[in-house]
Amino acid sequence: MTQKIGKLYAIGVGPGDSSLMTLKSVELLKTIDVIAIPEKNRGQKDSFAWSIVRGAVDEEQMLGQRSYLWFPMSKDHTITVPAWREGAATIAEHLKAGKDVAFITEGDPSVFSTWAYLQEELSEHFEALVVEIVPGVTSLTAVPAATQIPLCDGEERFCVVPATYGVSILSELIKEFDTILLLKCGRMVPELIKVLEPLGLLENATYVSYATDPRQRVFTDLREVPEEFCYFATVQLSVRGRKGVLRHGGQA
Amino acid sequence: MTQKIGKLYAIGVGPGDSSLMTLKSVELLKTIDVIAIPEKNRGQKDSFAWSIVRGAVDEEQMLGQRSYLWFPMSKDHTITVPAWREGAATIAEHLKAGKDVAFITEGDPSVFSTWAYLQEELSEHFEALVVEIVPGVTSLTAVPAATQIPLCDGEERFCVVPATYGVSILSELIKEFDTILLLKCGRMVPELIKVLEPLGLLENATYVSYATDPRQRVFTDLREVPEEFCYFATVQLSVRGRKGVLRHGGQA
Structure with a gap:
């Protein structure tokens, strides 16, 4: 049998x-x-x-x-x-x-x-x-839904890196990618600020924790993120800026 | 009023x-x-x-x-x-x-x-x-659902690049990323084969078109992909290989 x-x-x-x-x-x-x-x-x-x-x-x-x-x-x-x-x-x-x-x-x-x-x-x-x-909806798109900044338009590249491994190579990644999603940022925000500020990219970073959950929080200024550990914390870094560069000079 | x-x-x-x-x-x-x-x-x-x-x-x-x-x-x-x-x-x-x-x-x-x-x-x-x-389910995860190869485990990095912009920098990207999703591969498969073969990575690439749709097709060998244009064509390149390296030497 x-x-x-x-x-x-x-x-x-x-x-x-x-x-x-x-x-x-x-x-x-x-x-x-x-x-x-x-x-x-x-x-x-x-x-x-x-x-x-x-x-x-x-x-x-x-x-x-x-x-x-x-x-x-x-x-x-x-x-x-x-x-x-x-x-x-x-x-x-x-x-x-x-x-x-x-x-x-x-x-x-x-x-x-x-x-x-x-x-x-x-x-x-x-x-x-x-x-x-x-497949299910992931935080990869729940985060940009919260920030209201797209990950990419038709000619762009984006990457996803755990913050614990990504901060050190950030200065390299920003040369190749339009958007960088840094996951697991819970304890990494102070270090991120240190790296982004001299690159002139602090304004391009948005912090989101618990995207779509009732506990969701969004900070457009990393310096305002409270010093608490949050497992579901992500920073979206829009290298190209927050908006306005999608059209590649095609507008009138 | x-x-x-x-x-x-x-x-x-x-x-x-x-x-x-x-x-x-x-x-x-x-x-x-x-x-x-x-x-x-x-x-x-x-x-x-x-x-x-x-x-x-x-x-x-x-x-x-x-x-x-x-x-x-x-x-x-x-x-x-x-x-x-x-x-x-x-x-x-x-x-x-x-x-x-x-x-x-x-x-x-x-x-x-x-x-x-x-x-x-x-x-x-x-x-x-x-x-x-x-937010909705994206092809970013519909594709690995079809290949049954995860995009990333807890210590990995992945990136998403349109093939038209990504093939030329592939030899750089494979140094930093564990998985690379190449979107819009419709007409790029022959060129991709040319780049991946000398890198020894042809076996690590899987082609998926129309993921989750009734028209879905999966090819584990890029050389078998028919020469037809398909708008919803993606290649998942698992740099680390198809499986078996998730555990970082932790197994008995």
Whole structure:
């Protein structure tokens, strides 16, 4: 007897505002056998992704079993890798029992998501696992929606760098890119000011935290950003300036 | 007597699959006074954005007036700029009549969208226009959802460049970035192969056209891409390789 293996979905549930979930993600979550939910602290069920989902769908409308997976916030691989392996093993178990599983992740599964690690670990369990990745709205566009400054027009380039790795190469990046999104700026704002001021680019930077969430804050002057750590902090640097250079001299 | 000015929304309707529209966009489109729809050819009502919307919402469910705006596919500013101005003037007229307007755009308003031009032109009509940008799913994540290769993990950098401007600087970009998304690759694939082959990176490139749309095609070997022009063609270059380097030596 061979048991049919379940299908796995990786679902992006958007940046924070529940109404930015996609129709597809909502429909899938209502009927799927198992909803795999990332939690920050083991056993605490503290899940930003799950809180986004519950903002759009009543708990009773979701028929599937809940399966919590722990993703510790750590840079220590002796802590994170075993947790990823455990999460993958849990999902593999559901799939091997013939159940379809939806792993939910804030934003989009392809952008700075724990999905990348899970996917890699799952390849140890299955030779050819069928996965469907359901893209979601990311903070990459939730941030410019808040600043109302586009990332790029038709002839422009933009890049996305974690601030912890990006500040040192900023003076190089501004030569090649029209917009630079600096993610994970929580503790990096003072250092950013030090780098941007001599480059004459302090006025071109906008800080956004918790884009689209009720906690959203926008500062057009980095010097006004309070000194507090915020995990969902991004700085959008519009090298070309805030506006007015889209038309490349084509206007009358 | 002062007339209240309407509110303007710029709504991203996603990359092609109608079920990737957000809950928020669908709700807004059902009740808004005016739906402003971009068309490719004047008077033809040939609108990709509108076809995405109609795939998710019945025409009769949308109560608002339709207002078509012409956005010619041209690089000639003597053609495009007057068209943008005309579009902005049309929207301004609706708003001044007190009507709320939703401008729909494929993907997301902040990424290579005609919204950038409209927004700029609208600033000529109003001193302080209240706009709400509703982000959507973009091809930036629809493409990696199709390739099943993440854009970035927590310590990585990625960039987005139009192929027409990006091929020449590719040998520089691969030094700084883990993933490079080359947009508008329609006619650039042969040139890309010429650049990637000597760099030893041909195996790291995946071609995707019409991501999430029924016409979606994926080629893991650029040499197999047919020689036809496709406007929605993207190449994802995973400099770090296809997988297996996420864990930075942390594994057992």
